[in-house]
Amino acid sequence: MKFFETIILGGGASGCMCALQAKGNVAIIDKQNRIAKKLLVTGNGRCNLTNLNAEAKFYNDEIVENYLKRFDVDRTLAFFDSIGLVMRHEQDKVYPLSNSAKSVVDVINNALKAKEIKTFTNCEILDIKIENSKFVLEGQTEQFSCNKLVIASGGKSVENFLTNYNIPHSTFCPSLCAIKTTNTHSLNNVKLHDVKVCAVTSDGKTKLDRGEVLFKESGLSGIVIFNLSSLFAREKNFAGKISIDLLPDLNNEEILKLLNKRRALKLEIPSFFDGVFVKEIGYEILNRCKLDENRTSDKLSDKEIEKFASVIKNLDFDVKGYYENNQVYSGGVRLEALSDNLECKNIKNLYFCGEICDIDGECGGYNLQWAWTSGAIVGKAL
Numbered sequence: 001m002k003f004f005e006t007i008i009l010g011g012g013a014s015g016c017m018c019a020l021q022a023k024g025n026v027a028i029i030d031k032q033n034r035i036a037k038k039l040l041v042t043g044n045g046r047c048n049l050t051n052l053n054a055e056a057k058f059y060n061d062e063i064v065e066n067y068l069k070r071f072d073v074d075r076t077l078a079f080f081d082s083i084g085l086v087m088r089h090e091q092d093k094v095y096p097l098s099n100s101a102k103s104v105v106d107v108i109n110n111a112l113k114a115k116e117i118k119t120f121t122n123c124e125i126l127d128i129k130i131e132n133s134k135f136v137l138e139g140q141t142e143q144f145s146c147n148k149l150v151i152a153s154g155g156k157s158v159e160n161f162l163t164n165y166n167i168p169h170s171t172f173c174p175s176l177c178a179i180k181t182t183n184t185h186s187l188n189n190v191k192l193h194d195v196k197v198c199a200v201t202s203d204g205k206t207k208l209d210r211g212e213v214l215f216k217e218s219g220l221s222g223i224v225i226f227n228l229s230s231l232f233a234r235e236k237n238f239a240g241k242i243s244i245d246l247l248p249d250l251n252n253e254e255i256l257k258l259l260n261k262r263r264a265l266k267l268e269i270p271s272f273f274d275g276v277f278v279k280e281i282g283y284e285i286l287n288r289c290k291l292d293e294n295r296t297s298d299k300l301s302d303k304e305i306e307k308f309a310s311v312i313k314n315l316d317f318d319v320k321g322y323y324e325n326n327q328v329y330s331g332g333v334r335l336e337a338l339s340d341n342l343e344c345k346n347i348k349n350l351y352f353c354g355e356i357c358d359i360d361g362e363c364g365g366y367n368l369q370w371a372w373t374s375g376a377i378v379g380k381a382l
């Protein structure tokens with residue numbers, strides 16, 4: 001059995017930050033073949049490492065503010081600068097200047113080497129126990145033990161340990177993911193560039209966002225949908241409705257004016273929306289209005305025009321579930337169960353940082369900021 005004073009379980013964003021801030025000697029264990037590997041896929045391979053506006057309102061719980069204040073965006077940028085990363089901003093989002101997540105992974109690995117931090121890769125921990133006030137970690141081929149344990153394992157991989165040791169946590173639920181819905185088959189691959197989208201849960205909670213939506217074979221995707229998925233994830237129930245306002249800058253009266261102008265064009269009904277929407281969207285509106293298409297547009301009634309306007313403002317889909325391409329998990333160890341330094345109140349010398357905590361943010365660098373913030377707080381406390 002290998003013994004270390006402190007072990008960090010998980011060499012992802014928060015675990016690496018924790019190790020690099022820690023004064024004493026720590027060892028990192030990770031199941032991947034490379035430390036910080038997951039960062040390579042973040043931000044579509046560009047790693048959106050933080051957001052200049054990382055405030056509590058972009059997270060599920062305002063308690064996050066207390067922690068963000070202690071290791072904020074400026075400190076995060078100063079830290080990455082100190083380990084050699086040159087960065088650039090795209091509006092509020094921060095990326096490496098190289099525009100490649102590899103640069104972030106490289107500087108982190110270089111800094112770990114310079115600090116001579118012991119790392120174990122290809123080493124999945126299957127079980128954690130507490131024996132005689134020491135933590136014992138069962139790997140596939142090796143056993144480890146330590147006096148202090150930092151759990152920085154991301155999503156739900158140590159859920160059993162949390163349950164076995166009564167560590168208060170809420171259910172993990174995929175968040176920032178595409179959403180499965182009804183009725184998108186005929187719209188597969190259609191992209192809407194600037195629409196307003198409203199998500200409503202089955203018990204009436206709502207969330208609005210605006211931007212791009214991409215239709216999938218049986219659901220919806222795109223940044224707006226990813227952000228709205230957090231509403232369902234936090235309710236632990238992917239059920240409700242998604243409604244799309246296809247022309248968010250026009251009010252009902254303006255849409256009626258636009259449609260009435262088109263009515264006079266004597267268009268064949270299947271072509272009525274040509275020039276306004278892509279064909280698939282036009283057909284979808286027509287299908288939902290269920291009208292006689294063997295006419296020209298000048299024969300459309302006022303009621304039919306009003307129905308078009310109403311579908312344009314509210315193209316709705318029933319939510320049926322989520323796709324497994326989630327960027328984070330909502331849920332995790334409750335912050336009330338942890339001290340200001342993220343040490344478990346019930347189990348001394350046990351710390352948590354990163355996604356395993358019940359903090360999740362929107363897309364845009366907020367989740368990695370939480371990983372840096374929480375990792376740094378734990379690292380400094382060790």
Ligand SMILES: Cc1cc2nc3c(=O)[nH]c(=O)nc-3n(C[C@H](O)[C@H](O)[C@H](O)COP(=O)(O)OP(=O)(O)OC[C@H]3O[C@@H](n4cnc5c(N)ncnc54)[C@H](O)[C@@H]3O)c2cc1C
Binds near residue numbers: 031043367
């Ligand atoms: C595709 C994608 C894109 C994303 N893009 C962004 C973005 O641009 N900006 C942003 O802010 N956030 C982004 N995120 C979210 C961000 O990656 C996470 O919030 C962040 O990585 C969480 O950090 P963490 O240290 O808590 O966990 P992780 O980074 O997931 O690290 C956990 C580590 O623990 C290891 N581990 C887990 N269980 C075990 C075990 N039993 N034994 C050994 N090792 C174990 C894993 O291998 C992993 O390396 C993205 C996520 C995904 C999936």
